[in-house]
Amino acid sequence: GESVGLHLPTLSVQEGDNSIINCAYSNSASDYFIWYKQESGKGPQFIIDIRSNMDKRQGQRVTVLLNKTVKHLSLQIAATQPGDSAVYFCAENQGGGATNKLIFGTGTLLAVQP
Amino acid sequence: DAGVTQSPTHLIKTRGQQVTLRCSPISGHKSVSWYQQVLGQGPQFIFQYYEKEERGRGNFPDRFSARQFPNYSSELNVNALLLGDSALYLCASSLVASTNTEAFFGQGTRLTVV
Incomplete structure (x- = not known):
């Protein structure tokens, strides 16, 4: 079946270190991927997206890498800060062109230690 | 600019009752999607509406319904709550x-x- 999953449910890092959150997807036809950050009691917050015709995209302190050969997605956060502590979700767009249906993984909890 | 607004923020209902949830999209956005997020899991797609028409539906029972209004706001209705x-x-x-x-x-x- 189609699914988007994460390798690590919890990631603990020291403040100032770089964080890497991984995600695997199974639908090779998916062509758009998004990373969301969700803090406790809030809705998911858009971080960065990437289309399948790219293998890397950079934002402010974040980089998303896409490896279509092994159907793997990762989010890199540079110089992790306490405010980065949250649950991170990767999402796969399976809209098929006419819709914007997102399939989410179960999430990774990022805990930043001071 | 206002982001996506939802009301109410919290709601308590009894089994068997009906509930209506409301959403106002970002100004200029014409599509609204609804997701259900159970504690500890990623959001699951319920519906997408665009220009008042249903564009996609997730694997949810008929107790779940939605609609979109001319101003692009939307309501999600759930009957016979469990x-x-x-x-x-x-x-x-x-x-x-x-x-x-x-x-x-x-x-x-x-x-x-x-």
Whole structure:
């Protein structure tokens, strides 16, 4: 079946270190991927997206890498800060062109230690 | 600019009752999607509406219904509530309904069924 999953449910890092959150997807036809950050009691917050015709995209302190050969997605956060502590979700767009249906993984909890 | 707004923020209902949740998208956005997020899991797609028409539906029973109004706001209705319907209900707004379109989430409505 189609699914988007994460390798690590919890990631603990020291403040100032770089964080890497991984995600695997199974639908090779998916062509758009998004990373969301969700803090406790809030809705998911858009971080960065990437289309399948790219293998890397950079934002402010974040980089998303896409490896279509092994159907793997990762989010890199540079110089992790306490405010980065949250649950991170990767999402796969399976809209098929006419819709914007997102399939989410179960999430990774990022805990930043001071 | 106002982001996606949802009301109410919290709600407690009894089994068998009906509930209506409301969402106002970002100004200029014509598509609204609804997601259910059970504690500890990623959001699950329920519906997408675009220009008042249903564009996609997830694997949810007919007790779940939705509609979109001419001003692009939307309502999600759930009939005959079950304990398992307790969740955070999220509304996502996007400019259009197609793939590769960023989706922005509201803060959600926390529904508790007792």
